[in-house]
Amino acid sequence: xxxxxxxxxxxxxxxxxxxxxxxxxxxxxxxxxxxxxxxxxxxxxxxxxxxxxxxxxxxxxxxxxxxxxxxxxxxxxxxxxxxxxxxxxxxxxxxxxxxxxxxxxxxxxxxxxxxxxxxxxxxxxxxxxxxxxxxxxxxxxxxxxxxxxxxxxxxxxxxxxxxxxxxxxxxxxxxxxxxxxxxxxxxxxxxxxxxxxxxxxxxxxxxxxxxxxxxxxxxxxxxxxxxxxxxxxxxxxxxxxxxxxxxxxxxxxxxxxxxxxxxxxxxxxxxxxxxxxxxxxxxxxxxxxxxxxxxxxxxxxxxxxxxxxxxxxxxxxxxxxxxxxxxxxxxxxxxxxxxxxxxxxxxxxxxxxxxxxxxxxxxxxxxxxxxxxxxxxxxxxxxxxxxxxxxxxxxxxxxxxxxx
Numbered sequence: 001x002x003x004x005x006x007x008x009x010x011x012x013x014x015x016x017x018x019x020x021x022x023x024x025x026x027x028x029x030x031x032x033x034x035x036x037x038x039x040x041x042x043x044x045x046x047x048x049x050x051x052x053x054x055x056x057x058x059x060x061x062x063x064x065x066x067x068x069x070x071x072x073x074x075x076x077x078x079x080x081x082x083x084x085x086x087x088x089x090x091x092x093x094x095x096x097x098x099x100x101x102x103x104x105x106x107x108x109x110x111x112x113x114x115x116x117x118x119x120x121x122x123x124x125x126x127x128x129x130x131x132x133x134x135x136x137x138x139x140x141x142x143x144x145x146x147x148x149x150x151x152x153x154x155x156x157x158x159x160x161x162x163x164x165x166x167x168x169x170x171x172x173x174x175x176x177x178x179x180x181x182x183x184x185x186x187x188x189x190x191x192x193x194x195x196x197x198x199x200x201x202x203x204x205x206x207x208x209x210x211x212x213x214x215x216x217x218x219x220x221x222x223x224x225x226x227x228x229x230x231x232x233x234x235x236x237x238x239x240x241x242x243x244x245x246x247x248x249x250x251x252x253x254x255x256x257x258x259x260x261x262x263x264x265x266x267x268x269x270x271x272x273x274x275x276x277x278x279x280x281x282x283x284x285x286x287x288x289x290x291x292x293x294x295x296x297x298x299x300x301x302x303x304x305x306x307x308x309x310x311x312x313x314x315x316x317x318x319x320x321x322x323x324x325x326x327x328x329x330x331x332x333x334x335x336x337x338x339x340x341x342x343x344x345x346x347x348x349x350x351x352x353x354x355x356x357x358x359x360x361x362x363x364x365x366x367x368x369x370x371x372x373x374x375x376x377x378x379x380x381x382x383x384x385x386x387x388x389x390x391x392x393x394x395x396x397x398x399x400x401x402x403x404x
Contacts, residue, residue, distance in 0.1 A: 013066040013097065014285065015267040016090065018049065019278030020075040021296055024110075028143040029171075031205035033280035033294055034073045041296050045279075046082045048303040050089040052277050052318050055303075057093035060313040063275075065090070066097040067264035069105075076106035080118035087122050101126055101263045103167075108150035116161035126262075127158050128167040128198070134188035135181050138174060143209070148188075155192055165260065167196035172234065173227040174202055175210075175219040182230045183237070190241045195260040197243060197251040199234055201227055228394055248340050248388075248396055269337050271330075271354075275314055285314045287330070291321040331355055331362055335403040340396070345379065345387025359386070366402045375399050 022042060023034040056063070068090065070083075090096065103126040104119060116127070131151050133139055139147065158166055168189055172182050189197070204210045204221060213219045235245060243251035244261075247269060252260040267274055276283030276290060279299035283290040293299040302318050315322050325333070334354070338346035351359035360367060367386065370376040375392035376399060379385040392399050 013064045013272070014094075015067040015069065015264050015272070015274040016065055016094070017264075017274055017276050017278075017281055017283070018068065018070050018086070019276070019281040019292075020070055020072040020078055020105075021045075021279050022077050023072070023074045024077065025143070025145045028141070028209040029202060029205070031208050032073065035296055038296055039077065041300070042078060042082065044300050045296060046078070046085060048300045048318075049086060049278055051303045052316055053086075053089045053093050055316045056275060056277075056314065059311065059315070063094050064097065065094045065100065067101040067103070067267060068096075069103045069264040071105050073105075074107050074110060075104050076110040076115070080115060080122070083119065083122055083124075101165075103128055103262070103264055105130065106154070108146035108154040111154040111157055113157040113160055116157050116163065120162045125163070126165040126167070127163050128169060128196075129154055129158075131168045131189065132171045133174075134185040138177065138181070138185070141174070141176060142171075152192070155194070165196070166194040167198055167262065168192065168194045170197065170199045171202050172199065172230045173222040175204075175214075175222055177222065177230075179226065179229055179233065183233055186234060186237050190237065195253045195255075196262060197238060198249055198262075199238075199251070200249050201231070231394065245342055246344070248342060248393060269340050271334050271337060283314060284325075286312065287325055288312075288314060289321075289323045289325055290314060290316075290319050292316075292318045293320050327355065331357075332403045335359075335363060336400040339376070339386070339388055339399060342388055342393055345376075345385045348384045348386070363403060370399055370402055 019033065021034050022039055022045075023036050026034060026036050070078075100123070102124045104124055105128045107130050111127075111129075129151070132142060132144060134148055134151065136148055155166060170185060170189060172185075202210075202222070204214050210219065214221065238251045239245065242254050244254050245251050246261055247265070250262065250265065252262075254260075273285035274283055275285060276292060279292060279296050280294040281292045293302050299318055303316075305317070331351075334351060335346055338344075346359065348359050351357075355362075367376070370392070371378075374389055375395065376386055377389050379387060388396060388399060
């Protein structure tokens with residue numbers, strides 16, 4: 001019998017993260033590993049992805065995969081025929097579970113009915129749409145190339161193509177944003193009836209146009225109290241709309257028959273293994289963290305120059321870093337990512353099973369301090385689990401820092 005934990009197989013199923021770094025346009029806030037004007041490299045890049053997938057299988061056969069996530073960049077720029085090649089390679093080199101969650105990040109304005117139907121026929125069953133805002137002014141200031149109408153059209157086409165798991169990405173805390181405009185974005189997004197929301201506060205990252213504007217005094221960082229009010233509004237509105245707040249930045253539509261949480265992201269938060277495939281992709285498996293070559297050309301070149309398997313698993317020729325994670329770091333990471341699950345939190349029983357030591361013993365001082373500060377607490381329904389309090393959710397980074 002297979003024992004499931006939060007819908008994830010305890011037999012240590014892997015997840016695949018596949019990075020698609022191509023974009024039509026780089027937005028004002030973006031600091032992701034993305035490139036504009038490189039679409040001529042797509043065929044060679046797809047070949048390199050397939051080669052990396054094959055090399056992983058050469059090193060370790062029989063890897064069971066239960067989630068696949070194509071992130072970017074703009075994965076919806078890749079033609080369906082290329083995804084067919086990638087999916088064929090995955091099925092050839094891995095064991096795919098019958099209920100595998102296969103997700104694609106997509107930008108509004110890049111999703112036609114024919115394209116989405118093609119993806120659905122390949123087994124894709126979840127779409128994450130980068131809406132960011134339902135306010136036209138916000139979209140212009142963020143330099144998004146889509147309109148609100150594109151959002152509506154994309155969701156309509158996704159439903160028509162058969163997708164019944166749709167996530168909408170939203171951003172709050174924009175320098176020019178007030179509580180009223182954020183509330184309108186939320187209410188308009190809720191009316192679109194997605195199954196999932198990912199809602200993030202804006203971080204003005206160095207190297208972006210927004211950061212340059214900030215350095216020149218053209219914009220200011222959002223007031224922290226107002227940003228907290230926006231997050232509080234999000235909690236209330238999504239709760240009233242029937243969404244379960246299961247992770248700091250993620251909400252899933254309550255469902256009796258089906259769990260609408262993102263299984264792929266749960267893999268990260270529960271500390272289970274995942275393989276990072278593609279330029280700049282990160283992975284964690286067999287006790288190692290891995291990082292691939294960041295630039296598209298470097299990634300392709302590394303895989304073209306070396307076809308022989310690298311050891312130990314999960315090393316491949318595409319990587320620029322592979323680090324063995326010591327037990328102390330693994331335990332700290334377990335606490336930090338696990339506490340992101342606002343209701344589930346971290347399990348004393350699972351901690352002991354994974355590390356052979358007691359969570360309360362290893363982190364007794366940190367846990368005691370945070371409980372006294374009212375930032376974490378033991379679950380009333382299950383005294384074996386520790387989770388953030390409502391106050392702790394608002395200062396989660398402060399909680400995480402205690403375990404570093």
